[in-house]
Amino acid sequence: MSAASAREATPKLRFTAVAKEFVAPRTGKRTLAVTDVGLSIEAGEFVCVVGPSGCGKSTIMNLVAGLDAPTSGTITMDGRPIAGPGADRGVMFQDYALYPWLTVSQNIGFGLENGTPGRGLSRAERDARVRHFVELVRLKGAEDKFPHQLSGGMCQRVALARLLANGPDVLLMDEPLGALDAQTRLILQVELLRIWGETAPRAERKTAIFITHDIEEAVFLADRVVVMGTGPGRIRAILPIDLPRPREEGTRADPRFAALTKQVWELIRDDAYQAIG
Amino acid sequence: MANSLAPSPSIGLRSVPLTIWRAIALPLLLLVAWQLWAMGLPADTRAPSPAKVLAGFVRLTLAGDLPLALIQSIGRVVAGFLIALVLGLSLGLAMGRIRWVRDGLEPIVESFRPIAPMAILPIAILFLGTGTPAALSIVAYAAFFPLLLNVMHGVSRVDPKLVLAARTMGVPPLRTFTHVILPAAMPSVLLGSRLAMGSAWTAIIAAELAVGAKAGGGTSGGIGQMMFVFYAYSIDLNGIVVCMIVVGVVALLIDRAFRGAERILVRGREAT
Numbered sequence: 001m002s003a004a005s006a007r008e009a010t011p012k013l014r015f016t017a018v019a020k021e022f023v024a025p026r027t028g029k030r031t032l033a034v035t036d037v038g039l040s041i042e043a044g045e046f047v048c049v050v051g052p053s054g055c056g057k058s059t060i061m062n063l064v065a066g067l068d069a070p071t072s073g074t075i076t077m078d079g080r081p082i083a084g085p086g087a088d089r090g091v092m093f094q095d096y097a098l099y100p101w102l103t104v105s106q107n108i109g110f111g112l113e114n115g116t117p118g119r120g121l122s123r124a125e126r127d128a129r130v131r132h133f134v135e136l137v138r139l140k141g142a143e144d145k146f147p148h149q150l151s152g153g154m155c156q157r158v159a160l161a162r163l164l165a166n167g168p169d170v171l172l173m174d175e176p177l178g179a180l181d182a183q184t185r186l187i188l189q190v191e192l193l194r195i196w197g198e199t200a201p202r203a204e205r206k207t208a209i210f211i212t213h214d215i216e217e218a219v220f221l222a223d224r225v226v227v228m229g230t231g232p233g234r235i236r237a238i239l240p241i242d243l244p245r246p247r248e249e250g251t252r253a254d255p256r257f258a259a260l261t262k263q264v265w266e267l268i269r270d271d272a273y274q275a276i277g
Numbered sequence: 278m279a280n281s282l283a284p285s286p287s288i289g290l291r292s293v294p295l296t297i298w299r300a301i302a303l304p305l306l307l308l309v310a311w312q313l314w315a316m317g318l319p320a321d322t323r324a325p326s327p328a329k330v331l332a333g334f335v336r337l338t339l340a341g342d343l344p345l346a347l348i349q350s351i352g353r354v355v356a357g358f359l360i361a362l363v364l365g366l367s368l369g370l371a372m373g374r375i376r377w378v379r380d381g382l383e384p385i386v387e388s389f390r391p392i393a394p395m396a397i398l399p400i401a402i403l404f405l406g407t408g409t410p411a412a413l414s415i416v417a418y419a420a421f422f423p424l425l426l427n428v429m430h431g432v433s434r435v436d437p438k439l440v441l442a443a444r445t446m447g448v449p450p451l452r453t454f455t456h457v458i459l460p461a462a463m464p465s466v467l468l469g470s471r472l473a474m475g476s477a478w479t480a481i482i483a484a485e486l487a488v489g490a491k492a493g494g495g496t497s498g499g500i501g502q503m504m505f506v507f508y509a510y511s512i513d514l515n516g517i518v519v520c521m522i523v524v525g526v527v528a529l530l531i532d533r534a535f536r537g538a539e540r541i542l543v544r545g546r547e548a549t
Contacts, residue, residue: 065445087447097438101460101543114456116447166446 010079011040012170012207013064018073020059033059034233037073039226044205046196048218049226050264052272056233057211061174064209065091077170087116090168094175096159098147104158105130105143111166133161136195153184160195171196171208177217189220190248198246215268219260220247227267230274237267325514330522333515342503347523350485350499353409354477357416361473365421366466369428374458379429386425394419394480398487412484412499419480420473427472431465432458464543471535478528500524 018037023030034056041047049057062068063075066085075082077089098107109130112118118126134143137157147155156176163171177185177192197205212218218225222241229236241260243251251257308327315326337343372379372386394415405411435458443453485501500520507516 067441067444085441085444085447087445089445091442091445093438093442095438097436097442099439099457099460101463110443111446111448114443114446114448114452 012043012045012077013039013041013209014074014076014079015039016074016076018063018070018075020056020063020068021071032232034228036234039235039238041207041209043207044202046193046205046208046210046221046223047226048210048212048222048224049228050212050215050218050268051228051233051236052230052268052274053213054233055228055230055271057213057228058174059233060228061091061172061209061211064170065089065172067091087111087166088168089170089172090163090166092159092163092171092173092176094178096147096155096176098155098158098162100147103144103146104139104150105134107147107158108133108161108165110162115166117166129165133165136164137161137191152180153188156180156188160192164195169207171206171210173208173210175211175213177214178212185214185217186249189217193221193245193247215264216252216257216261219243219257219264220251225260225264227264229268230271236271239264323512323514325518329515330518333513334519334522337516337519343500343519343523346498346500346503347527350481350501351527353412353499354416354474354481357413357481358420358470358474358477360413360417361420361424361477362470364417365424365469365473366428369425369469370432370458370462372425373429373432373462379433386422390422390426394476395483395487398484402488407488411488412481415484416477416480420477423472423476424469427465427469428462431462431469434465435461464539467535467539467542471532471539474531474535475528478524478531482524 015037019035020033021030022033037060049060051057059068063070064077064082066082066089082089099110102110106113109118109126112121112126112129121129134140137160139154139157139161142150142154147158150158156179159176163173177188180188196208210218210221219241225239225241226235227237227239228234239260243254243256243260312327315322315324315329318324334343368382372382397418398411398415401411401414405414439457439461440453443457448456481499482501482504485499486505488502500523504517504520507513507520
């Protein structure tokens with residue numbers, strides 16, 4: 001077997017029988033957040049994770065990010081177990097986690113300035129990289145503004161630019177569009193795919209895990225949708241989304257889009273009803 | 278005509294907004310009444326009047342007594358505040374971030390906190406004498422608690438996601454501390470500083486008064502002692518009122534200066 005084919009055989013990320021149990025600090029009560037998670041994600045793949053609240057979507061993301069360790073099972077990246085947080089896996093948090101005392105540019109450059117991604121880069125190179133991503137997410141003219149002066153959609157772009165500026169291999173996004181109004185969401189979904197590299201060949205795309213509770217959003221964005229269920233959190237089904245790329249507004253009118261959406265909803269429905277009591 | 282371009286003849290009194298007139302009307306009236314009342318008293322009265330207070334202020338300023346006392350008091354407040362800042366900041370950061378430090382120190386902090394700075398005074402005088410060290414320790418004590426508590430709460434309330442985000446960007450722990458936790462807690466640090474400076478200023482006056490009392494004019498100096506001398510020796514009520522006003526104005530200026538610093542240092546964030 002050649003080196004190249006060996007690398008191809010190793011998925012970017014692999015979950016093997018992953019379970020995570022939380023122990024409440026005071027009561028000592030144990031909660032099984034997720035169990036029996038097995039999943040392989042190829043390099044350049046866009047995977048959406050959907051499920052009702054309490055299905056452990058965010059737990060999955062924290063485990064890949066290395067912010068939490070699984071209670072049992074293993075998660076590997078390029079064949080190596082994940083040992084802790086690292087800039088090779090960039091995280092975009094639900095409420096963006098921007099630094100309110102820094103400007104747009106300073107936020108985007110935060111990892112380059114203070115973390116591992118900036119190592120070996122000169123000041124000029126860092127600045128150029130920040131400028132590049134400012135332009136990519138269309139924030140030119142807003143570089144010196146502070147987060148509180150921006151709309152939700154603009155904050156989301158800053159967070160996305162910061163994520164990308166650190167040059168991670170894997171993008172982890174936890175409901176990044178969750179706080180936006182419906183119209184802005186639709187626009188940013190298309191933009192997200194553009195920035196992810198939808199039009200680029202697959203080898204140049206980033207690997208992405210996108211957590212959402214919005215079924216249509218998941219179907220619109222993903223190569224595969226991972227449907228999770230509750231009690232305890234686990235994978236119910238993995239659906240390939242064979243809609244053509246690049247996806248545009250018209251994609252939503254595709255009958256296959258409606259069929260896939262319906263299929264995901266049917267998988268989630270029972271758990272979702274249970275979740276709201 | 279109201280909107281004529283010709284310069285209005287009523288510029289002056291009428292250009293002052295009505296709200297300002299309302300705000301100063303009563304104080305002005307009281308001042309006038311006070312002055313009138315004082316003018317009806319016998320000529321050799323000790324009772325203060327606005328005119329005598331003003332004269333006293335000018336006399337004390339020109340003689341250099343008031344500026345000197347003020348500098349002395351402010352110097353002690355600044356020194357005491359800096360001691361409290363070092364202690365409050367380091368302990369507050371540790372208590373806000375490290376659970377076992379907080380668990381270990383909180384009972385001590387909470388049992389000393391209700392003890393007013395003045396209640397420490399007898400011990401301070403017994404151990405440190407009636408000079409600057411005693412006054413300093415009272416000031417530091419008074420300033421310590423607002424600083425400690427605000428820093429502690431500010432640091433413990435830093436949005437955990439900001440710290441997690443730094444970790445996912447490969448930011449080392451020390452750098453996370455200086456570049457995430459500290460700036461995130463900055464509004465609380467500044468608020469604590471402002472409140473601490475307020476209590477420090479209150480405490481120095483009282484401490485100098487009391488230390489001055491014990492030493493009978495002693496070595497304390499400062500504006501508090503100046504008041505004590507006016508009260509116990511020369512019985513100069515006008516001098517006391519001058520000191521009261523100066524103390525109040527300085528307190529106001531300190532507060533304004535810190536608010537200004539807050540606005541500049543906490544730029545980019547909405548006022549909290």
